[in-house]
Amino acid sequence: MKLKRSSRLVDMTGYLLQRPHQIISLSTFSERYGSAKSSISEDLGIIKENFESQGTGRLVTIAGASGGVKYIPYMEMSDAKELMSLLSGQLSQSDRLLPGGYLYMTDILGQPFYINAIGRMISAVYSKDAIDVVMTMETKGIPLAYAVASQFNVPVVIVRRSSKVTEGSTVSINYVSGSSKRIQTMVLPRRSLTPGSKVLIIDDFMKAGGTMKGMANLLQEFDAEVAGMAVFVETKDKAPKLIDGYLSLLKLSMTEQEQSFAIELGNVFNYYSLEEKI
Template sequence: MKLRRSSRLVDMTGFLLQHPHQIIPLSYFSDRYESAKSSISEDLTIIKENFESQGVGRLQTLAGAAGGVSYLPCMGCAEAGRLLANLKEQMTDAGRLLPGGYLYMTDILGRPELVNSIGRLIASVYADDQIDAIMTMETKGIPLAYAVASQCSVPVVVVRRSSKVTEGSTVSINYISGSSRRIQTMVLPRRSLKENARVLIVDDFMKAGGTMKGMMNLIKEFGATVAGMAVFVEKKDEQHKLVDHYVSLLKLSIVEQEDRLFMEEGNVVDYMRSREAEREHV
């Protein structure tokens, strides 16, 4: 279809936003719009500058016969700060406290606009890493996992506490819950992960990290690799977490005597700044 540049820019922008982390050959756009590759390159330069100025993401150009352009979703530190401030405000109601030190988050995780923003934030942290799959534990982590996966264009792998006949043969491991110190079970279908896959673990809430540690061990059983770990809310405790090198969006502190809770930013913005510094250095 032959389009004017203004229409071409709109259509091309929409296409890139819907196909993150996919290498699109310039010839595809050239054929799609019946335009010369030189014109397509100029269009992509305009889109690239707009994405970066608006903090939407980055366009990565790959040279060579198999090259093209790839859209990497990103969220700037300023936008991330605004999102975290909004989430903190909504989650500091003492009525969210549940028995056992847990937090009611179903309403937050049920709002697509918030979940999608959280997913874009997590995906932007790992935008420069190779991610082959997103893993989470049933059930409340599933919306977050799909939000991240949609930004990374990779499948979601859901770990369950018991096997289902519809999933075929499974791999099962026992793990120790970090908070209750009880032995629990997690299972994953054998077809879920390929050997050498790089897996990003995403979860909604972490107390001591026992579930995260269990998923790490489960990934090793498949001969795969943990590419990173991200959690929406972690409980701020004196006790040592069972996992390291994870990204958290928010930290929860509870004053049990007063039945009050406090929410503060996690380490995600600091992690983003360090990654930006690494890119600038390179």
């Protein structure tokens, strides 16, 4: 279809936003709009400048015969800090603390604005990593996992506590819950992962880290690799977590009697600092 340049820019922008981390050749755009590659290159330069000035993401040029351009979502540190301030304010409401030291977050994880922004922020930290799959444990982490996966344009794998007949043969392992110290089971269908997959593990809430450690151990059964681990909210404890090298956005700090609590920043901006130096 032949479009005016203004319409072409709008359509190209939408096309790129819907296909993050996917290499799109100049020929694809040239054929789509019936325009010369030189014109397409100029258009992409305008879009690249707009993406970077607005903090939307980066448009990377891939050289070679199979090259083209690739849109990589990103969130600037200033926008990330504004988001964390907004979320910490929402989660600091006194009636959110639940028995057992948990935090009510279902309403936050159910709002598209928040969940998509959180997904983009997490993906920004891992934007230069090769991610093949996003993994999470049922059930509350599922919206967050899909939000992150949409930024990488990769599938989501959901670990369950029991097998389902609709998923075929499965692999199961036992793991020790870090908070309750109980032995629990997690299950994943054999067809979920291929050997060598680079997996980003996502969870909504972490106390001691037993569940995330269990998911990391489960990946070994598939000869898959942990590319990263990220959690929305972790608890602040004196005892060390069962895992290390994880990303946390927010941290829940409580008194010993769990009479009051506070929401603090996690370690996410340590990772942001490293990213911005690259």
